[in-house]
Amino acid sequence: MSMGNKDNNVLSCLISELSKLPGLGERSAERLSFHILKMSKEARQNLTQSILSLNEVKLCNKCFNIVSNNSLGLCEICNNDSRDKSIICVVEQLEDLWKIEKTGVYKGLYHVLGGVISPLEGKSAEDITLKQLILRVKSARPSEIILSTNPTVEGDTTLLYIQKELSWAGLKNIKITRLGRGLPSGTTIEYLNRPILVDALKERKEQVL
Ligand SMILES: [Zn+2]
Structure with a gap:
């Protein structure tokens, strides 16, 4: 044959x-x-x-996580009553949410930016879900926002931009934190091992707006 x-x-x-x-x-x-x-x-x-x-697969109306088979348009995390709705963890992309979720230590909500601000690649604040985040924070008034962008140049640029936007929006009474020590500069959350990520989540540092 x-x-x-x-x-x-x-x-x-x-x-x-x-x-x-x-x-x-x-x-x-x-x-x-x-x-x-x-x-x-x-x-x-x-x-x-x-x-x-x-x-x-569609994206969650609230946090931009993926959602399947749900007429309300909300993902499993946003729909889960046992999650702490007073904390929002802001991540660059879905992979980061996935990774943090797998540690099992974080019980709050998320917000997926869908990218980072990168002038070199022509990506501005308009290309990520920043506007939606500000609107969401204004109406939901969480007690804490964890800015979990990656410790890279683009991640830090994005983090500073978000902090400025939150400050301009008059949201100064909300505690803003970022992931704590142990995050080597230049690495991405996606590739961190669990113990380092758990430490970084537990020892998050408050940011002053
Ligand atoms: Zn969601």
Whole structure:
């Protein structure tokens, strides 16, 4: 039995798509493709279905976390009555929320900015959910806002900008904190190990507006 061109194309198509993923070179993409080819039909269907389900994902009306199958448009965290609604942890992206959530020590709410302010890349405050954050803080009046942007140049720029906006909005009576010691400069929350992140959350420092 010889493999015709068409059969080869099916595989090279998959290899080419997988090799576009971060961290996967062509060799890893090949290995994965052959693995997927050998999987049972059921396992393959589960894999494709879970990828296709991502098409249904929407963003939470309040915090911009992902939300699926919810007519109210709120995510599981915003909808959970046992969460402490007086604290909002502001993160750059969904990955950071995910990481902090996995520590299991944080019980407040989140706000996902969806990026950072980066003049070099032409990203301004308009490109993140900052306006929504200010509006939310004005109406919800939390007692604390934890600014958990990454300790990078862009993260710090964004943090200072948010602090200024909060101050201009007359929200001075709200406690503003940032993640505490242990966060090496230049690293991102996404790649921190749990103990360091737990420490940083517990030992957060108050910021003066
Ligand atoms: Zn939410």
